[in-house]
């Protein structure tokens with residue numbers, strides 16, 4: 614019998630922008646139910662990698678499958694199992710929170726009810742607020758709710774807590790932990806070590822388009838002979854990681 618396909622299977626992925634190799638021979642496999650971190654300095658290729666996994670960019674080379682599906686050739690099927698929250702949400706500014714949620718809920722055959730989504734990200738009091746009037750953190754939380762509207766089995770979350778205050782951050786972390794309890798696989802792009810330590814089962818360290826280490830957070834620390842993940846990052850990549858929060 615065939616074994617279950619990986620939640621995300623990436624092999625020898627490459628992507629060029631002009632002469633610059635943004636993703637350079639990246640391979641990784643994310644198992645079902647894992648929270649998998651993608652960590653790296655600005656410009657390391659994190660967003661490009663997850664955009665390719667989501668089928669939003671065409672790779673120049675390599676192989677990508679999400680639950681065994683090809684994100685470009687089987688777009689419609691992938692959309693039913695994958696939820697994506699990208700760095701900048703391009704949402705209709707004049708629509709209210711409830712209108713945007715209803716719009717997204719309408720895309721899926723078996724969506725999470727709108728009320729449940731609002732609750733999940735703590736935006737029930739803002740349901741009649743227009744998107745443009747939300748704070749940055751509220752916009753961020755809304756984009757997470759929208760990514761979860763279709764009950765995805767795999768969720769890609771790109772810098773989900775960047776720019777959030779500590780309380781909002783904790784709220785979002787609790788949402789991600791709830792996803793773990795529901796056996797949803799999460800690919801989490803992040804700059805925040807605390808987030809990695811708290812949430813991630815394993816993490817890939819990206820630098821200049823290449824994976825320079827892939828391990829559990831504790832494994833990375835041990836491998837680098839470091840005291841904590843911050844130090845491990847510097848030891849492994851030779852760079853300071855700037856928090857862009």
Ligand SMILES: Nc1ncnc2c1ncn2[C@@H]1O[C@H](COP(=O)(O)OP(=O)(O)OP(=O)(O)O)[C@@H](O)[C@H]1O
Nearest residue numbers: 630631633635653654655656657658659660661662
């Ligand atoms: N559409 C594009 N056209 C040209 N170059 C691009 C494009 N998108 C990204 N790049 C370049 O590719 C490299 C990788 O970018 P990417 O956004 O994937 O990195 P990142 O690790 O997500 O960075 P950040 O942490 O700043 O979001 C960078 O050097 C970036 O300038």
